[in-house]
Amino acid sequence: MATKKKRIANTPLKKVQQNKLIAGVLVLLFVITGILIIYKSFAGSITIFHDNPDFWRDKIGYCESGGRYDRIGPSGHTGKYQYDVGTWRGAVGPDLAAQYPQAYLAPGDVQELAFTNTFARRGTQPWNASYHCWIKGTTVPASAEEQISSVFQAPAAVVVSPPAKPFGVTSGEYNVIINGRVTLNDAPLPNVTLATCSADRIATTDADGRFAFGVPVNNTFCLRPTGGIPAGARLTRTSNNVEHAADLTFENQIAGINCYRQFWCFLGGSYTWDRNRDTGYNFFYTSP
Incomplete structure (x- = not known):
């Protein structure tokens, strides 16, 4: 009998704890959704440049990898311009991708070709993550x-x-x-x-x-x-x-x-x- 009363007494407490847990999860989801909306909005506000790839080439390369063709990034992106495997294959085509499965394995001229091809299709958009690095300090000698x-x-x-x-x-x-x-x-x-x-x-x-x-x-x-x-x-x-x-x-x-x-x-x-x-x-x- 005593055990039954104890279980009954504990039931409201368990419900309160469950409700708190559910509320906490909902608040967390709300916060995460808000952060994603803000981030997406900010990313969408970045200008994508489609002209003059040679003007941006070394600036983007320096910000992505320090200009190193053999760079292997922590997230699996490689090469001077930090390509993932799928984007790399699309940039160089199946034949070169078969010869050089990842960007860091390819010589510099092939990586530069990949950049030219990617830029022609998408401009600077693939490198928006490092926008605030390569957008700065760019000057040319012209009035x-x-x-x-x-x-x-x-x-x-x-x-x-x-x-x-x-x-x-x-x-x-x-x-x-x-x-x-x-x-x-x-x-x-x-x-x-x-x-x-x-x-x-x-x-x-x-x-x-x-x-x-x-x-x-x-x-x-x-x-x-x-x-x-x-x-x-x-x-x-x-x-x-x-x-x-x-x-x-x-x-x-x-x-x-x-x-x-x-x-x-x-x-x-x-x-x-x-x-x-x-x-x-x-x-x-x-x-x-």
């Missing part, structure tokens, strides 16, 4: 004016490296090139001036109606036409995000970062304003 001129004078097949000091702003980080076009009745509109909200600098369209300027990564900028628009011309549309299709300017833009509808940027003004790429800031005017 902003030379860079902007070369964007419009070089053949289409030539990819131009970013300037070292856009608008004289010294930066130890990658300088993002912002560009766009202004047209009137679908024809180029030259000599239009645009405020950039970047060190009080002004961008001006060329004979083809195009403009370009450099901004250090993660810096904010805007685009506001301030002069050169013919009297009577009316701005009919821009390439703004859908939430701001009716707006006449581009505001709350962030260079080199995609904040558009990213959880990471939810509380900032860039959440709906920031475009997912730093090119194609276009203004379309019409006149009677």
Whole structure:
């Protein structure tokens, strides 16, 4: 009889303990889910560069492996660019993969070929985990004016490296090139001036109606036409995000970062304003 009473008395206590355990597990799952959402949002806000693989080649290689072709990483990734087996096979093809099953077994020229092939398909995206390493300290010996001129004078097949000091702003980080076009009745509109909200600098369209300027990564900028628009011309549309299709300017833009509808940027003004790429800031005017 005493044993039965003891069991009855212990039953509520066991239920309380079980409920606490279940609650703890649910809280833990909630926290883990939140962390994953934030991480995914942050990863999605990283700009993926698709141009000029040779500009990024050694920077990424240094951050991934210290530039060592024989590097074997702790997670099974190997070689200068830290390939896993599956990605490596896709990068070099079945014949070379059969000869060199893992990246660290291949000579340098084969690993460089793999990087070129991967970059052509996916840009810098496979190396986003080391983004904050290879994005820093990248400068090239060119002025902003030379860079902007070369964007419009070089053949289409030539990819131009970013300037070292856009608008004289010294930066130890990658300088993002912002560009766009202004047209009137679908024809180029030259000599239009645009405020950039970047060190009080002004961008001006060329004979083809195009403009370009450099901004250090993660810096904010805007685009506001301030002069050169013919009297009577009316701005009919821009390439703004859908939430701001009716707006006449581009505001709350962030260079080199995609904040558009990213959880990471939810509380900032860039959440709906920031475009997912730093090119194609276009203004379309019409006149009677």
